[in-house]
Structures are given as C-alpha cells and as structure tokens.
Amino acid sequence: MAVVKVLELVGTSEQGWREAVESAVAQAARTVDHIHGVEVENWTAHVSDGRIREYKANVKVAFAVDPDR
Secondary structure, eight states, rough: OEEEEEEEEEESSSSSHHHHHHHHHHHHHHHHHHHEEEEEHHHHHHHEEEEEEEEEEEEEEEOOOOOOO
16 A cells, blocks of 8 residues: 655745746655655745745645655
C-alpha cells in the first residue's frame, strides 16, 4: 500500500503566480523525491505604489513515501 505525504509551502516570484508555484515545487524537489503533484491553495500578492511587487502561491506538494527508508 502506498503512502503519500503532503508538504505545505509558499512560493514567491516577482514575475507571476505560475512562477511562484514553480519556485515552491523546485525548492521542494531539492530535498524531496517522488513528487506526484501540487495543489494551489491560495493566490496572494504584495502591492506597493499601486503595483504588484511580489506574487505568492500557497501550495500543497504531494509525494510518495519510500517504503524502504
């Protein structure tokens, strides 16, 4: 039986929400193997002087637990 674990992360980007999600997944992939998917929970942004300065994406990253570890 497979077990899946979920990490909650916040990715950020000055370019856009898609890049914020990709940033979170890329950082997770540096230390976590077997990532299966990502769920975006929330989109937010930091605004200054009437412009978006930083995009933020709250995400849940799902990965399979290695049964041999």
